[in-house]
Amino acid sequence: MPPIEDTGVMLDGRPRQGPFLSGPGSFTFIVHHTTLGALGGFFTQAFASDFNFDKSSREAMLAGTLIGAGLGFGASSWWQFNNWVDRPMATFGIANSVVGGMFTAGLMDLFTQDAGVLTWSAFLGAELGAWLTAGIGGGQLPLNDGLLISSGAGWGAAYAALLLAIIHFSGTPVSGKTWRDTLLLAPGIGAGALALATMRYNPTPSQIVRANIFGGGVGAVVLLLSGVVLGGFDQSTPYVLSFLGSAGAITTVSLLWEESVDRSALKMAGRSGKDRPYTNVWW
Secondary structure, three states: OOOOOOOOOEEOOEEOOOOOOOOOOHHHHHHHHHHHHHHHHHHHHHHHOOOOOOHHHHHHHHHHHHHHHHHHHHHHHHHHHHOOOOHHHHHHHHHHHHHHHHHHHHHHHOOOOOHHHHHHHHHHHHHHHHHHHHHHHOOOOOHHHHHHHHHHHHHHHHHHHHHHHHHHOOOOOOOHHHHHHHHHHHHHHHHHHHHHHOOOOOOOHHHHHHHHHHHHHHHHHHHHHHHHHHOOOOOOHHHHHHHHHHHHHHHHHHHHOOOEEOHHHHOOOOOOHHHOOEEOOOO
16 A cells, blocks of 8 residues: 555544545545435436426426535535545445435335335435434444444345245235335344444454354355255245344354454463453453
């Protein structure tokens, strides 16, 4: 990596850097919010006119796109100029925008199916997710916190889908609207739960990635194998086994995989193996 250019100007205790003299994630942060504002402005106006491309509708969509992009660019530029923006915060802000938009759209879909309302809800939720990441997570959002929250969103969606499949193939049909609302809400619930968990636990990025790989791999293999052996996926058993297998794999590698052991202590004469120093972030 080339040495960081010392501009002589500090921000949050670090030298300003990057194209906007803020941080290494400032460009991604600005592009994200500019694009998000442009898409929000376009789709809110497009759904308001039922995608009618007459002249007045095109003018409204163009105006919404330009105004949204301008507001997004201005707000994000101001924020990153006054607050340090590192790469993890800029990257996970994009993911949290998606989760926030899904959650608010699913929440509003419980009450109305109006396309305009749902579009505005998704747009505002996406903005909220991005700005909560910047405001609460901070410009120096740790990589492990961002990974943990994103993992919560992914596993929330996966386990919600498995639970719905279990219910559906157990003899209680699940409607399409229930599938849609649940799968929209579940990632936000999972992300919120693990966002609260970051206040108490501090797993390393390798622990989180390892748990995701083992959980996803075991769950997929168990689902595929049990479906083939039992003669199809139109029954609840494969989904139950996949749910339990992935949850068990995540729990096992999270709690029992050694992450930090003082190897020199193991060589001390007369020291029992049970007394070895072992650091675990869960207790």
